[in-house]
Amino acid sequence: MAADGGRDLITLTTDKLFADRVSESVTCPSCGAVSLFIGTTRDNFEGKKVVRLEYEAYAPMAESKLKKICSHIRTKWPSVRHINIQHRLGLVSVTEASVIIGISSPHRSDSLEALKYCIDTLKATVPIWKKEIYESGEPCWKENKE
Amino acid sequence: MAADGGRDLITLTTDKLFADRVSESVTCPSCGAVSLFIGTTRDNFEGKKVVRLEYEAYAPMAESKLKKICSHIRTKWPSVRHINIQHRLGLVSVTEASVIIGISSPHRSDSLEALKYCIDTLKATVPIWKKEIYESGEPCWKENKE
């Protein structure tokens, strides 16, 4: 929680995620910009048809890592107002969101830069794993490379 | 319209804008990333309380400039799939969206970079104007500076 009343909202859930809820939760009268990232399941991997993903998390550690990301964002971009990070767990169908991040700030460049930092750092440091389940063939645990 | 079926959606409207509609319109099975920017009305300017904004556009030229932005995005980030740019006109209350941009791509960095380019270029080159209407005192036509 930021000192001046900015909210850090973090959710790991098996429920479906909605962009509107995330954007509304970070919108505030003093902010002119809300930046949102939505990660969705792609339907193919190296020619294999992906039917769904299964996500698993080391939940308490994932939450503490996500809190750490929020606090780094507030150090690097002090004007950031609200941060909402939602990550889905369990089965996720193609085109459904696996992660939604919303960040608000008075001016656009801060929330846009913080958004990129947030998703990059989430992928690199938060203990969450996804398994791709294909139309045919063995499921495969993925590895973030970027 | 991109050659491979990517959609360029451009809307100038006096209707309320919704993040979910924009995000859904650019989501596609081959994309892992949707990046969204939502510009909202701030409630203050130099200590004056803003109650609403009024937007005005040189509509046909604004649309052609927005199409040009889309085509530049497709040159710079060929992996970008769908682009949806919605700009509201007329009266917009505090916390309501004046602009929503959604861009999808297979991998996140393309849609995030294209999103920043899109909103920066929109503010710099698209003939749209906003007037801030305050609780007290004369309304004021704004000027993009960033």
Added chain:
Amino acid sequence: MNTEVSVLYFAKSAELTGLKAEIITVPSNISSVQLWQDLENRHPRLSVLRGKVVLAVRQEFVSLCEQPLSLRDGDELAIIPPLSGG
């Protein structure tokens, strides 16, 4: 040679002139600077925007300069105060 063109006013320029649009007759080889001066003569209140506006000629931005505009009958011009979309 004279041409008849339409001029669209937006934002503050519309407020200052009290007009959304008008049709004017100007020399076809008028420069953008001269055209602006002509509009200021018609609408003296526009002078507060001097140095801050650009024109749009057939929906392309044109800075104020001495180059002739090569206007044709029916061309659409617009007064473009500083942009503030987004």
Added chain:
Amino acid sequence: MNTEVSVLYFAKSAELTGLKAEIITVPSNISSVQLWQDLENRHPRLSVLRGKVVLAVRQEFVSLCEQPLSLRDGDELAIIPPLSGG
């Protein structure tokens, strides 16, 4: 001196061991490399992850190295295969 710690398995490591968690007894000054070797001895199929995993000790990442872990009774350890969240 021995300590009793719990080990959590995630993703592929859980599939390979067939376990979500287990309680094991190890020397309190064991290094992360030795601990991984100990787990591989208990669950030989884990060897396919050798060189690809890190540990989490009390919810902090620890690379595999020779430094003693200073474990205490009840500590929570976790096997962290390559991350793939987002």
